[in-house]
Amino acid sequence: MGGHLVEDIERIMSEAGQALADAVEAALPGWVRRSVEQLLIAWLDRTDPEVLARADLAGQRAGREVGARIRGLVSSDLDDQTTTPLSIVRQAVSYPADVLDDAGIPEVERDEFAQRRFPGDRYGLSPASWADIDPALTDVGLAWGAAKALAHRHRHAPPHGPGPDPQVG
Numbered sequence: 001m002g003g004h005l006v007e008d009i010e011r012i013m014s015e016a017g018q019a020l021a022d023a024v025e026a027a028l029p030g031w032v033r034r035s036v037e038q039l040l041i042a043w044l045d046r047t048d049p050e051v052l053a054r055a056d057l058a059g060q061r062a063g064r065e066v067g068a069r070i071r072g073l074v075s076s077d078l079d080d081q082t083t084t085p086l087s088i089v090r091q092a093v094s095y096p097a098d099v100l101d102d103a104g105i106p107e108v109e110r111d112e113f114a115q116r117r118f119p120g121d122r123y124g125l126s127p128a129s130w131a132d133i134d135p136a137l138t139d140v141g142l143a144w145g146a147a148k149a150l151a152h153r154h155r156h157a158p159p160h161g162p163g164p165d166p167q168v169g
Contacts, residue, residue: 009154013147017074020085020144025067027134028092029059035096035125043105051103062095078151093125
């Protein structure tokens with residue numbers, strides 16, 4: 001029965017990871033566009049259809065490339081996963097930043113913590129949570145995290161639970 005449990009846990013983790021990658025791929029184009037649009041309005045008090053068209057292309061590229069990176073992460077062995085899907089998504093700030101740079105939009109002022117924590121985020125776009133990208137990512141992100149935690153616990157928990165081994169002593 002233990003073998004089936006391991007297979008079930010690994011299947012659940014794999015399915016949750018693929019669902020997360022699919023959801024991120026679908027959500028990033030809208031997030032890139034909204035990020036560019038918000039800063040255009042903040043700096044220029046208007047949008048620019050040409051810049052938004054470039055944002056749409058960058059968003060599609062972000063979805064494909066970041067989705068592929070997340071698929072690579074979640075398909076690897078859990079003990080080999082040295083980062084998280086949200087950390088990978090946070091690196092996607094380069095996509096809207098490149099569009100904003102090309103449009104001549106100045107970088108925003110950021111506090112010291114943000115500068116240290118996210119040095120490449122010139123426009124203060126790093127999402128703090130899945131909901132900052134798209135609220136629809138919250139549940140799928142939590143589902144993957146819970147599946148990974150279950151798999152990790154099952155793989156690394158002591159054989160008789162967290163307490164002392166009852167056969168010792």
